[in-house]
Amino acid sequence: MHIGQFEYARVEEIKPQGFYLEVESGGRVLLPGSKAPNDLCEGDELEVFIYVDNEGRPIATTQKPYATVGEFAVLEVKDVNDIGAFLDWGLDKDLFLPYKQQLGVLEPGDRCVVYILEDERTARIVATEKIKAFIDRNTRDLHISQKVDLVVYDVAEDYVDFLVNYRYSGRLHLDSTITDTFEIGDCGEGYIQNIREDGRISLSLKPVGYHATMDAADGIMKKLEAAGGRLPFSDSSSPEEIQQEFGLSKKAFKKVIGGLFRQGRILILNDGIRLAPKKEPRRYPRRISKKNFRSR
Incomplete structure (x- = not known):
């Protein structure tokens, strides 16, 4: 049987101390009465977790651990x-x-x-x-800009190491833009910034690539709507002003508003940006005669 894993089993015999189970992978194990469902009968099938008691004997339980062997x-x-x-x-x-x-x-x-x-x-x-020694170095299932689950397992002066999706390892390099504090066991979400050929992962706490652009665009549109449709930020605005207002570098800001302009969602003016007027949908007659169609 597989110690430290869940197993399917069938009740083979009932004794005063509990239920003896025949485990699907092979073997016989005791499920103590205190760990068994009240209505368990001979022949019933159930899923149990197999562990070892203080005397080294395999024991079954219906309790569910937070993690199993190999996790x-x-x-x-x-x-x-x-x-x-x-x-x-x-x-x-x-x-x-x-x-x-x-x-x-x-x-x-x-x-x-x-x-x-x-x-x-x-x-x-x-x-x-x-x-x-147990971290997976094969990162072929990951990609840049992917959103991942993070768990802090090591904190240094200039970096933090995380478990990535409870399987890989990634590093966040600390700089002046990161004001968070980190402790062992902290859990959260982040994004893959880069994956090196040796499998090492660089992390970001903010979206990167396509996701970053989409989030930044949504943020600018919400600010425009809240400000009545116009904001005084343009190519002449300082990088510090843009960073403070949008949390973006000036280069990133220009890239995002350029995309919004091409989509027809905003207008770029000399003294700022504003929401583009909504276009009325073009209306066509329900029926067009062949004569009229040719003339058009």
Whole structure:
């Protein structure tokens, strides 16, 4: 059977201590009565999670952990002792994070980013903060400007490293335009700015490429509508004014309003921009005689 994974099983025998299940992948495992549905009967089929108890025996439960073996997770520390930390992962039995698998001092209430694995020596499920060895370097399924889920796992003075979609690793380089603060375990969304040939990912917290242009265009249109259809920003405006008003560089601003102009949505004037007047749809007669059609 697959330790640390969900398995389909059938109730084979009922005993005072619980239900013995025949697991689809092979083997027999106990589902304690306290972890079983009230109306479970012999022959019933159900999905269970397989873990190992304190004596090294496989045990089944209908509880669902936040993550399984082979997955990354952000988990909270429940307790710490001389041999390691114990993490809340959604089961009554906490997940063990051995002291040798920690990257720093942990205290109850801390969040940590871990990879869950089966210990080769004891066959027990454990966690490790040393996650870099398990990160997927094959980024062929990703593309520039893609929106992704991010989890902070390392913070330095000039960069932050994130788990990307709980599978890859990406780096955000910090500069004066980024005012956010970051802590281990913070979750959010971002965008892929670049993917190098070696699989390293550069990240942005703002949309890039096509998505950035679309978001910026929508933002300018909303500001125009809120201002009554006209804004005093043009080619003569300073980069600082444009940055403060729209959060865009002057080059990006000119590119976006150029696109809006070509779409017929705005007019570009010497002293600013304004909404283009709405065009009335051209009306055609419902029927056109052949004679009139030729004359047209």
